[in-house]
Amino acid sequence: MRNLIDFITKYNHWFVFVILEVVSFVLLFRFNSYQGSVWFSSANVVAGKVYEVDAAIKNFFSLTKINEQLNVRNLYLEQTIRKLAAQVHTQTGDSTWLLRTQMQVLNEYKLIPAKVITNSLDKRDNFITIDKGRADGVEKDMGVACGNGVVGVVYMVSEHYAIVIPLLNSKSNVSVTIRKRGYYGYLHWTGGASDLAYVDDIPRHAHFRLGDLVETSGYSSIFPPGIIVGQILHVYNSSDGLSYRVQVRLTTDFGNLRDVCVIDNSAMKERIELLQSAEDSLKLKQN
Structure with missing residues (x-):
């Protein structure tokens, strides 16, 4: 001392x-x-x-587990594509139709690979930081997805980084539809478990089943249609009893999120802006 x-x-x-x-x-x-x-x-x-x-x-340190998941998913996708190709070939006799269709869809937007460098799960308004920014072509309001489904929407962008509002955020509001059913709504998260979210205002006359897939609707310029979001787990009555509230188990594992892709869907954005301009012009003429 x-x-x-x-x-x-x-x-x-x-x-x-x-x-x-x-x-x-x-x-x-x-x-x-x-x-x-x-x-x-x-x-x-x-x-x-x-x-x-x-x-x-x-x-x-997580590469081993990720590789195992990728191998299983690739095997599943290969089997699915093989079955689809066989069905198309049987119906049309054209073995190249599926490949040409896939290329046409992919040409409409580009993917910007990114790494997740920060991620939170325990807040009501969680945020994700990725290592790509304005210099890499990332802009505000672009969609973000991973191999398992939707992640969120770009909120803020700097030169080399971007902040993403994930599905696990009270301000997240993604337009979704029930696959092959045609009913759509907006997915939102109410806190709690990181693998559960809800879709409200599904009409009472809607016909669907537990286990049906929920995917992006394509009704906005952020996400193209058909990106998986989750699977229907439970169905509840709404508070007023006039519609259904659907509980969805998200397919994205936010607790183990490492690699994502930012979706530059400029072509769809241009079409929606053109349609909006046409609608505004028509309203002006009517007035």
């Missing part, structure tokens, strides 16, 4: 110097907007790099 006191006494001027420097920097960055913005930007860049390294380490 005496040695510690002697040390502090001997170098007290250095301790005073360091404390004064810290206080001065705090005052400088807190009460000067320019210096504060420089500090905030620099701190974000450093934090982004730290999160990126952390995500890379986690990715390395």
Whole structure:
């Protein structure tokens, strides 16, 4: 204890110097907007790099499990495509129709691969940070998906990073439809379990079954139609008894999310904007 006191006494001027420097920097960055913005930007860049390294380490140790999931999914998809190709060939005699159709669909939008570097599950308004930004072609309001389904929508974009509002956010509102049934609504998350969400206002006359798939409807410029969202788990009556409330088990595993794709669906966005312009023009003429 005496040695510690002697040390502090001997170098007290250095301790005073360091404390004064810290206080001065705090005052400088807190009460000067320019210096504060420089500090905030620099701190974000450093934090982004730290999160990126952390995500890379986690990715390395989870590669075995991810590869197993990919192998199972690839096998399932290969079997499905083979069956579809056989059915199309039987019906039309054209063995190249399925391949040509797939290429036409893919040509309508491009995918921007990205890594998840931060992700939260325990909040009502969760956010995801990815390592792609404006420099990579990412823009606000682009859809984000992974191999298992929908992830969310791009909310904020910097030069090299982007913030995504996932399905696990109270402000998330994705237009979905029940596959092959034609009924659609908006998917939202109410908190709690990270694999459960709800679709409200399904009409009482709707015919569907437990286990039916829920997918994107394509009624917005964010997601193309047909991207899987989840599977119907339960059906409840709405609070007013006039419609159904459908509980959906999400196919995206947000607790193990590493690789995603940002969907640049410019072609669909252009068509929807053109249709909106036509509708607005017609309203003006009618008035």
